[in-house]
Amino acid sequence: MPRLVDNPDLAFRLARAIVSDIALYNQDKVASGIRNDNLFDVLAEELEEGREHFHTRVSPDLTHRDHLYDRAIVDVMVKQAGKIESAIW
Secondary structure (H helix, E strand, C coil), rough: CCCEECCCHHHHHHHHHHHHHHHCCCCHHHHHHCCCCCCCHCCCCHHHHHHHHHHHHEEEEEECCHHHHHHHHHHHHHHHHCCCCCCCC
């Protein structure tokens, strides 16, 4: 069994990598979700699958583990989608 990540910086990098993959393989859904202000609904299944994968690789004892994953979603998907026209900005 692989060793679980217990360093917050490494866990955040892992979360960003997972979310980057989700964004890369679902570019149309990301664009649609940003345009229609329903990103989390459109990608609910993919984001939950990514979170589950993150949980298998990161120690459950790591403080704010879910916050790191949520922050990665904002940093990778939402901030980088700022060029997409949307009523939310």
